[in-house]
Amino acid sequence: MRAIPLVPLLLGWLALPAHADDAQDRLNRLAQAEHQQSYTGTFVYERNGSFSTHRIWQRVADGKVREHLLQLDGSPQEVLRVNGVTQCVSGTLEAGVSSVPDSPARAFDAARLSSWYDIKAAGTSRVAGRNANVVTLTPKDQHRYGIELHLDSETGLPLKSLLLSEKGQLLERFQFTDFSASQPPTEQMLTPSADCNAVQTVTTKMDNARQKVGWRSDWLPPGFDLSSSASRKDPDTKNQVTSLMYDDGLARFSVFVEPVNGAAVTDIRTQLGPTVAVSRKVTTQKGEAMVTVVGEIPIGTAERIALSMRDDAAAATSTN
The missing domain is CATH 2.50.20.10 (Lipoprotein localisation LolA/LolB/LppX)
Structure with a gap:
């Protein structure tokens, strides 16, 4: 939130x-x-x-x-x-x-x-x-x-x-x-x-964040670093949802990754005031996933981040 x-x-x-x-x-x-x-x-x-x-x-x-x-x-x-x-x-x-x-x-x-x-x-x-x-x-x-x-x-x-x-x-x-x-x-x-x-919360250990969640970004805006990460089960879809949060010491954004499992999904590009939300479908060796970037950053930057997300097990390929 x-x-x-x-x-x-x-x-x-x-x-x-x-x-x-x-x-x-x-x-x-x-x-x-x-x-x-x-x-x-x-x-x-x-x-x-x-x-x-x-x-x-x-x-x-x-x-x-x-x-x-x-x-x-x-x-x-x-x-x-x-x-x-x-x-x-x-x-x-x-x-x-x-x-x-x-x-x-x-x-x-x-x-x-x-x-x-x-x-x-x-x-x-x-x-x-x-x-x-x-x-x-x-x-x-x-x-x-x-x-x-x-x-x-x-x-x-x-x-x-x-x-x-x-x-x-x-x-x-x-x-x-x-x-x-x-x-x-x-x-x-x-x-x-x-x-x-x-609010019930769960935490992950920052030192092992990448190994725990299995996703990384091939590109980030200069100055932005991973500040925390977590993985949880969505109560509705039962899918494991990965979240990664980044900041530059002032601005911040979050990346959410969820398996698609054959469901029909649509790419999203929207902005409400300063907050943007961009969703893009990517394909990995583990199957298709939806990557969503949410934060107070320009929408073009959010799109580039979404397309840069990679499964650590194999490079993801955009399905544009």
Whole structure:
């Protein structure tokens, strides 16, 4: 499941040049704040022309980061996460949850990200009545999106972010309308409702990920590495489904591989806001399989990744 992100992504209009070191320092501060700062707030999330409002509570205590998210309009939706791993969900979010745990992104490394993004400080702004510093991350290639972050001057946390396509189109907006870091949330605020259903997860050992799942990619965008992998049985088809998750330290995508077993399947190419889904059928010595790439990357990049997936036992051949 892709829960509403705390840090969605972006690129915008303020343009007061500053040293790259200043921007990297602010990103490094953001990385620390996400794991050290308690807060409460209300934010608006915009995607594909639709808006939703959410309440969020985060408390950092005893080495744990607990995050409780509640949608305030539309159908009730709720998420509880501990250290980035989903514990329970409710509403329509349940349909998107798998038994594979959320993949924590690698430690936020501004210096490493500078290999793939042009990182700049771009002036100041004011969001939810608070002063913010603006940082832009402009991709150096066509395989990822641009980001504009408005980071709270006091805490370093993101008060607003914009995610833009390679053509400069707004794909996603995240913006606090109310934010407070003065008091940590109470236990009651962090307690989910009875409608929040527990998520059962399975894990695999990263050191043996390739041997366990049996699939690999012959091509990845520069900077993207395998962050986790798992294999599970689909309760409906009874097929063994392989999942692989990749990230560049900021952007991420997942690859799912499932045997076709003679079933009629159709290639898919679709995009909703920043999220793309591309499915392609491939043929291996073990039979036909459907490869699906899902993530916040350009659709052309997702298609190339899907066609590059190979069965470790034998090279897969596209059935285009």
